Amino acid sequence: MNFFQNLALKYSHTMMQKALNNNLKVELLKEPQAKIAKEKSYMLYAHIPFCHTFCPYCSFHKYYYDENLAKNYFESLREELKIIKNKGFDFNAMYVGGGTTLIDEEELLKTLELCKKLFNIKEISCESDPNHIDPKKLSMFKGLIDRLSCGIQSFDDETLKKVARYHKFGSSEVLQEKISKALGILPIFSIDLIFNLPTQSKEQLLNDLRIAKKLSPQQITTYPLMKSNLTKDNIAKSLGVSFKDNEFEFYQIICEFFKDYTQNNAWSFSLEKNKLNDEYVSSHHEYLGVGSGAFSFLDGELLINAFNLNTYTTLIKEKQNANIAKAHFSQKERLKYVFLTEIFSGSIELTHFNHTLKCDLEKELFIELKALKICGAIYKEGDILRASKFGKYLFMVLMKDFYTGMDLVRAVFRDDARLKNKDFIDIMREDVDPLNAQNMEFKA
Ligand SMILES: C[S@@+](CC[C@H](N)C(=O)[O-])C[C@H]1O[C@@H](n2cnc3c(N)ncnc32)[C@H](O)[C@@H]1O
Numbered sequence: 001m002n003f004f005q006n007l008a009l010k011y012s013h014t015m016m017q018k019a020l021n022n023n024l025k026v027e028l029l030k031e032p033q034a035k036i037a038k039e040k041s042y043m044l045y046a047h048i049p050f051c052h053t054f055c056p057y058c059s060f061h062k063y064y065y066d067e068n069l070a071k072n073y074f075e076s077l078r079e080e081l082k083i084i085k086n087k088g089f090d091f092n093a094m095y096v097g098g099g100t101t102l103i104d105e106e107e108l109l110k111t112l113e114l115c116k117k118l119f120n121i122k123e124i125s126c127e128s129d130p131n132h133i134d135p136k137k138l139s140m141f142k143g144l145i146d147r148l149s150c151g152i153q154s155f156d157d158e159t160l161k162k163v164a165r166y167h168k169f170g171s172s173e174v175l176q177e178k179i180s181k182a183l184g185i186l187p188i189f190s191i192d193l194i195f196n197l198p199t200q201s202k203e204q205l206l207n208d209l210r211i212a213k214k215l216s217p218q219q220i221t222t223y224p225l226m227k228s229n230l231t232k233d234n235i236a237k238s239l240g241v242s243f244k245d246n247e248f249e250f251y252q253i254i255c256e257f258f259k260d261y262t263q264n265n266a267w268s269f270s271l272e273k274n275k276l277n278d279e280y281v282s283s284h285h286e287y288l289g290v291g292s293g294a295f296s297f298l299d300g301e302l303l304i305n306a307f308n309l310n311t312y313t314t315l316i317k318e319k320q321n322a323n324i325a326k327a328h329f330s331q332k333e334r335l336k337y338v339f340l341t342e343i344f345s346g347s348i349e350l351t352h353f354n355h356t357l358k359c360d361l362e363k364e365l366f367i368e369l370k371a372l373k374i375c376g377a378i379y380k381e382g383d384i385l386r387a388s389k390f391g392k393y394l395f396m397v398l399m400k401d402f403y404t405g406m407d408l409v410r411a412v413f414r415d416d417a418r419l420k421n422k423d424f425i426d427i428m429r430e431d432v433d434p435l436n437a438q439n440m441e442f443k444a
């Protein structure tokens with residue numbers, strides 16, 4: 001990275017944090033806001049907030065698994081799907097995220113079957129931990145799940161022990177065996193790895209990559225470790241602290257290692273070009289989220305579903321939408337957001353982008369695009385804006401920042417009871433970096 005690229009990286013990172021802290025104005029709703037369907041097809045996101053174990057680096061919205069709690073939750077989820085069907089929504093693709101989406105296979109099966117019946121869904125992606133990829137169970141989902149990603153994180157036994165996954169999900173050897181058996185049942189099987197873990201050496205990284213490649217799944221995703229104020233202490237306690245940040249160097253190694261693969265987006269590589277994208281935000285401009293803690297992005301608004309399971313199920317029982325808060329994006333913020341999510345996958349077709357968003361991207365983000373061109377992050381080829389090698393890294397960092405920023409929102413909404421008794425800003429001060437809390441604006 002040259003001096004200008006370094007500067008561009010630091011500047012973009014700061015701008016992204018400012019945008020998340022200053023511009024994200026979250027408004028608590030007195031009653032749920034109706035979701036209005038336009039005549040188009042959206043992406044459907046469903047959240048399954050249950051895990052058998054809580055990993056120290058993970059800030060996704062989740063509860064410890066309890067069979068009855070999960071069964072009741074899935075029932076509410078199916079009710080919410082019927083509610084949005086009645087509102088006239090249709091979807092062409094679905095992403096089920098968690099938590100651990102395959103945690104109760106029978107309930108998930110019923111839910112996916114209902115989705116296919118209600119909507120014109122052509123492709124479904126799901127996530128699992130390594131304890132739910134048994135071939136017999138996976139076979140239940142033939143013809144339903146098109147892509148399954150399985151969290152492995154690392155094939156290094158010591159790392160697995162430190163994050164408490166060794167005893168829960170198996171040693172490196174056991175994980176490799178489980179993956180080998182799971183391959184070939186569903187069309188796309190993907191392995192999730194995390195890189196730039198504290199104290200991870202270059203050799204450990206290469207070992208993870210070699211094993212993943214040898215297993216030959218259709219897809220390999222390498223997430224950079226994302227640290228927020230919610231997780232940084234747990235990460236330090238379990239994995240230690242690194243004084244050197246290897247993210248850029250390791251990212252170059254990863255891209256070089258998978259140069260014979262197709263890069264789906266800045267952190268995902270495929271054996272063959274496939275149109276299924278694991279980042280639902282980058283493949284669809286608008287999406288609707290169902291389930292506790294799910295986000296929807298519709299018409300320039302981010303709608304946030306109730307996190308607390310009781311609040312969520314009560315709202316659904318009353319046949320209501322389950323959103324309890326929203327944040328509005330101005331046209332420019334919306335364009336920046338969609339631009340990032342699209343360029344993250346490597347390129348943007350300008351005519352298509354302008355047509356679907358009814359905008360002139362090059363005019364409306366003139367300064368931003370100019371700066372990105374000057375620092376060599378993007379270049380134009382005919383009608384297409386492409387991310388350069390440096391650009392891919394830059395956009396990966398910005399996407400990481402975006403996800404980390406969403407942690408701030410999750411931190412506030414995780415506990416509805418506290419929301420009722422306190423100012424948002426106080427909760428932010430208790431839970432989150434005080435600097436961020438002061439900057440983030442909340443309106444009740
Ligand atoms: C929502 S999790 C679901 C996976 C599944 N529950 C499991 O643990 O195997 C999806 C993936 O996000 C990635 N992930 C979670 N927290 C992360 C973090 N802090 N930094 C980078 N990647 C993370 C992990 O690779 C994880 O497998």
Ligand code: SF4
Nearest residue numbers: 051054055058098099
């Ligand atoms: S990584 Fe997976 S199992 Fe671990 S806490 Fe996150 S969602 Fe749950």
